[in-house]
Amino acid sequence: MDLSNLSAIGAPPVTTNASKSAPWRIGALVLLAALVIVPLVVGTDSYIVHLLMTAFIFATLGHAWNLMAGYGGMLSVGQQVFIGIAGFSEAILIYYAAAPLVAVWIFAGLVPLAFAALLVAPMGIRWPLRRSWALVVFFCLVAGYEIAVTVKPELDIFGDNFTRRAFLLLFLFLGGLPLLRLRGAHFAIATWLIAESVATIFSGWPLAGAGGGMQVNADVDLLTLYYLALGLVAVVTLGIFLWMRSTFGLALMAVRDDEDAAASSGIDVMRIKMSIFLISAFVTGLAAGLYFMDAMIITPASGFSISWSSYVVFVVVAGGMGTVSGPLIGAIVFVVVDRILGQMSGQGQLVLGLMSIALMLLLPQGLAGLFGRSMRRRTHLIPFLRSPSISGEGQ
Amino acid sequence: MTRILEVTNLTKSFGALTVAKDVSFDVAEGEVLGVIGPNGAGKTTLFGMLSGHITPSSGTVRFGGKDITTTPPHRRAQLGIGRTYQVPKPFGQMTVEQNLRVAATFAGQMDQRTADQWIGETLALTGLSAHAGALAGGLPLLVRKRHELARALAMRPRLLLIDEVAAGLTEEEVSAFITMVKSVRSLGIAVVWIEHVIRTMLTATDRLMVLADGQIVAVGSPEQVMALPETRRIYLGA
Amino acid sequence: MTTEDFYWALIDLANGLMTGATLGGYYALISVGLALTFGVMKLVNLSHGDWLIVAAYLAVVILGLYPVSPFWVLLPLVPMMFVIGYVLQRGLLNRVSTFAVERRGLSPIMAMMLPLLITFGISTVLSQALQLVFSTNAQTIRNDYSFSAIALSQDLSISTLRLGFLVLAAVLIGALALFIQRTHIGRAIRATSDDAEIAALMGMRTAHVYGVASGLSLMFAAFAGFMIGMSRSFQPFDGPPYLLTAFGVVVIGGLGSLGGCFLGGIVLGITQVLAGTYFGPAAQQLAGYLLILLVLAARPQGLFKR
8 A cells, every 4th residue: 555645645744644643553553452352351251252243343334334425425225235145145155065164254255245246347347348248148147047947957046936037137137237326315225225125035035044044053152253353343444544545545535525527537436436335345244244153043134134224324423424433433332322221221223213313413423523623633644534524624 | 730639520419409410620739729609509518528428429539649439537537638617526525735636646647746746836827826725615616716727737638628617707817717728728738618708718719619509600710700690690699 | 828818818917007007096195205305305205114104103093092984094193294294304304404514514425415314314213113112013004995896897806995095196196286386385395496595595484395395295104104004014114115115106207296206106006016916926026126226227317207
């Protein structure tokens, strides 16, 4: 990552940046070290370990959504499609192939990534194939499979004719959908529709439990999950932090502010949006993979629930949209409200919903925005975000 | 003089409505071509086809000898076509300097040192040096229009497309703009300038092109064009 | 194919088309409230579906207290929902309208997202609150019409309720169109939807006009919720599918147009019923969603707009 761009983008020269951000780096390292030690102190099977792991997972989910909505201006309420697909592919791989843990986990990230690629590929196909040709090839594959099944029924992994055809047609259809052209509410509703459509199919798919769900017997202990989740959230946070300081971050903000002007300024808007969308799907899949290894069971209702989106929206909105620290702060609040208060009252989601409405009215920049302003002034930690990305403080 | 932009038989229709019909013209390097015409004459559509936001129904656009008819906007920007928008479209949450840097980095494909220098020059040329650190979304109208021009210049284009800046500006501000465009031309950058206000165009342009109902009515030096009865009919309704 | 086969194929098709068309009235009524808020204030209310369910539950509660003939419940329900809508708009949603967000100095991207996020939050709160009060048991508004049908021929029949709702939808949407064209407040609504800033300059109280539009929107949600309760059972979490359907109808019909809702509803209804007839009940919902996605992708301005 080219950090030398830094100096030029923010007004302050790079030397002060480096010296002033040093306390931050040390702070982050200390925090990381503390989190590594926590299980050794409180006991490896402690409830606190489980809570922290949940927070890491939701922070990661928050990062992935924030990348799309906060940085990319694409408001998705269909993240559950990646979560459900990740959980089910994991369950299927474990049940039918008894694969090792790491393979299962990577698979849980790759399948949503592939699905996301299917969704956005038509917009920016860079392969030798043109979009229409890709669709023709895909259609031929589907038709070929259909014929193969007629000849040899044991090739059918979908169980019944309707599920198979609906599945293939849906994917053929989604492959042709120019999803990233849609904006605002249209994009939001489209992601929701896609999630619902995929959920419909999973509810009838015998291989995936025909609506009854599947067990996720990953045979993994809590401590391993804890460290995997900690590693994931640390890597993702650092990655986004560095990414936003590179020229890519500059392009991303330009696209968010005005797509037409970004294109006129030489930015390949579709490629930027595609990258965000794909990375978001991959990261969401990895986080969901850990979640279901812990939950040990997945059903179409739990995997594809719209609640996922409301959780993730809460995490990011509470923390602060378009900031790197937002999802981290939001995830802590989420765990406290939903898992601790929620378990006492049984009404976690209701409280979360009310809180997110109140926060959006009173603190649209989130909790990170509360103390962010003075902090950003002092340290110039994130030059791009110093000129407030969501707020208009500068005006 | 070498021709930098060659437009041949460009036609665009939306359903039954034809907004550009067989438009052919070219622009030489370092030339300022003014495009005038009444509202709905197809000026902005023409611009869209030059910058790549609108795909023509037929005809070709060649830039620097290369056919770019179907090239997407960001590629055209990288090739050296810069444009401004009639309603300025700044990256509102970024500083003026960052706005210019986007254009210099992505369209101009400059390394950082070159970009720094060129951005400084562009800011000075457009009189924006004092605003470099301000958020682009909060600029007042006049500054916003300068900023729009500055960002297009920051990519160091070979051809600059300017879409109506004079509207809403005082005479003084317009003449400041004309001075700016003239210094742009002295850098060897060709300019196509759409304007509704004719007076601006008389002093600022080398050649004038009149569009009406999607067709070219007249082309020539500003004096010639203004003397033509067709032009007078369109503008004076005579 | 024998003559008899051909006869039955025709009957299937005719039944499908007829059911689909009557279903269109049902969908139009579900979506007209969404079309109204979209048309007037460019607000896509993501909690629209949940308000329908809230109305249906309110109807059940009122009928539980005063066991009268079900239709009488509309008398208190409709004004009640109007008031809720008005208060909701003035108390909450006006604070995140495009103007309000800009006035607070937030970015345009936030202006686009805040209303969506807030109404999404409302959707969560409503369904959770319904679950808290009523638990997840399925409810329905008991009535004598649910299973009655009008026979057109030996093998062709049409559901009385559906037909009734088609007529009701036509009457109500017609009345709304008249209201917007003829009354003072209706003209204010139109002016505001054309250009809110100019309307405000002309002395219209935008906040009030938005409140009325939102009130009308929930008023129609009351009719639609009542209709849902009359014709099927419902649960606290049933809102989102209705929102998706309603949004689809609004998009197919051409955003914000009232007549378009009717056409959009009929197109969607026929598609769903035919898919259900030929590919089984599981295909019904899916076909509807795919149609909506297709229109979103290919003709976001709607099927019936040029």
